[in-house]
Amino acid sequence: MTPLLDIRDLSLVFDTFDGTYHAIDQVSLQLNPGEALGLVGETGCGKSVLTRAAFGLVPVPPARITSGSVQLDGRELLGLSDRALRGIRGSEVAMIFQDPMTYLNPVFRVGTQLVDAIRAQSGGRIGKAEAKSIALDMLDKVHLPNPDRQFRAYPHELSGGMRQRVLIAMALAAKPKLLIADEPTTALDMTIQAQILDLMAELVEDLGLAMIMISHDLGVVAQVCSRVAVMYAGKIVEDAPIGRIFDAPAHPYTQGLLAALPHPFKPVDRLASIPGTLPDLLHPPAGCRFAGRCAQSHAACAAPVPLRAVGPRHRVACTLYKDAATEGAAHV
Ligand SMILES: Nc1ncnc2c1ncn2[C@@H]1O[C@H](COP(=O)(O)OP(=O)(O)OP(=O)(O)O)[C@@H](O)[C@H]1O
Numbered sequence: 481m482t483p484l485l486d487i488r489d490l491s492l493v494f495d496t497f498d499g500t501y502h503a504i505d506q507v508s509l510q511l512n513p514g515e516a517l518g519l520v521g522e523t524g525c526g527k528s529v530l531t532r533a534a535f536g537l538v539p540v541p542p543a544r545i546t547s548g549s550v551q552l553d554g555r556e557l558l559g560l561s562d563r564a565l566r567g568i569r570g571s572e573v574a575m576i577f578q579d580p581m582t583y584l585n586p587v588f589r590v591g592t593q594l595v596d597a598i599r600a601q602s603g604g605r606i607g608k609a610e611a612k613s614i615a616l617d618m619l620d621k622v623h624l625p626n627p628d629r630q631f632r633a634y635p636h637e638l639s640g641g642m643r644q645r646v647l648i649a650m651a652l653a654a655k656p657k658l659l660i661a662d663e664p665t666t667a668l669d670m671t672i673q674a675q676i677l678d679l680m681a682e683l684v685e686d687l688g689l690a691m692i693m694i695s696h697d698l699g700v701v702a703q704v705c706s707r708v709a710v711m712y713a714g715k716i717v718e719d720a721p722i723g724r725i726f727d728a729p730a731h732p733y734t735q736g737l738l739a740a741l742p743h744p745f746k747p748v749d750r751l752a753s754i755p756g757t758l759p760d761l762l763h764p765p766a767g768c769r770f771a772g773r774c775a776q777s778h779a780a781c782a783a784p785v786p787l788r789a790v791g792p793r794h795r796v797a798c799t800l801y802k803d804a805a806t807e808g809a810a811h812v
Pocket of ligand 1: 494496501503521522523524525526527528529530542696
C-alpha cells in the first residue's frame with residue numbers, strides 16, 4: 481500500500497545563540513490511509529516539531545531542515561511555497577491543538593468562525609448558506625448538543641470540551657485525509673477527556689481518516705490509536721501496533737514509559753519514573769540518545785543505532801535486539 485504520509489530521514493536543527501540544537505534526527509515514519517498513529521514521548525522530545533515541520537509550520541529560521549523528505553500522497557512537501565502549504569493544511573491535512581481558546585476568536589460567534597473557515601477551506605467556492613448548512617451538520621457530527629444554539633454562541637459561552645468539539649468540527653469540515661491532533665485533550669478534565677477521545681475514535685472510524693495523535697500519555701493514545709511510535713530526544717526509538725507496545729515493549733525507554741503509567745492497583749507513591757534527564761541536544765551523543773539513562777546500555781550503544789524490524793510491523797532502535805529478517809525477533 482502506498483503510504484498517505486511518508487517521512488524519510490528527516491533531520492531538523494534550531495540555530496540558537498548557544499549553538500545548533502539537533503531537535504529531530506533522521507526520522508522516518510510512514511502512515512497508511514485510515515491509520516491512527518499515536519506519537520508519544522516525554523516533553524521536549526520533538527513530537528510537535530516533527531509534525532509541524534512536515535507541514536511547514538516551524539519557522540525557518542530559527543529552524544533549518546538539514547535532510548530528508550516528506551511526501552503526502554506521493555507529493556513532496558519540503559520546498560513548497562507557504563501558500564501551497566497553507567492550501568494543503570486547509571484541505572488535505574487538518575490540525576487541532578491543546579488549547580481550543582487560542583484558535584477561536586473570542587469576539588466572533590462560533591457559527592461565524594465556522595462559516596468563514598469552511599468558505600476559506602473551499603477557496604471561496606462555497607457560499608454562505610451552504611457553509612452554514614455544512615457547519616451545522618459538522619456540529620451535529622461532533623455531538624455538540626443543540627447545534628443551532630451553539631452556532632450562535634460566543635466561545636466563552638462554551639465549556640472547554642465543547643470548544644474542542646467546535647475545533648474538531650472546523651478541522652473536519654474540509655474532509656481532510658489526515659488529522660494531526662496535538663495533545664487534544666490535555667487541557668480537559670478526565671471525564672471530558674474520555675468523551676473527546678471516544679468522539680475522535682468514532683470519527684476516525686466513520687470518516688476513514690488517518691490520524692497522528694501526539695501525546696505524552698500512552699494511556700490516552702491507546703484509546704484511539706492502533707499503532708504507536710515512541711520518540712525520545714528527537715528520534716523514533718520504537719514503532720509497533722498498540723497491543724505489542726503494551727504486551728511486549730522492546731525499547732528500555734518504552735518499558736520505562738509503561739512502568740510510569742498509573743495503574744488502578746498501584747499506589748500513587750510507588751509510581752515509577754525514568755531516572756535522569758534528556759541528553760543535551762546542542763551536543764547529542766553519536767550513539768543511542770537514551771544510553772545515558774539506560775540500565776542495560778553497553779559499549780555497542782555508543783555507535784548509531786538504526787531502527788530494526790524485530791517482528792511484524794514492529795521496529796526498535798536498540799542494540800539489545802537483532803534484525804528479525806535475519807535473526808528472528810531474537811533478544812540478544
Ligand atoms: N523555535 C524554537 N527554537 C529553539 N528550540 C525550539 C523551538 N521550538 C521548539 N524547540 C525545541 O525543540 C524541542 C522539541 O520541542 P517539541 O515542542 O516538539 O516537544 P514535544 O515533544 O512536542 O513536547 P511537549 O509535549 O512539551 O509539547 C524542545 O527541546 C524545544 O525546546
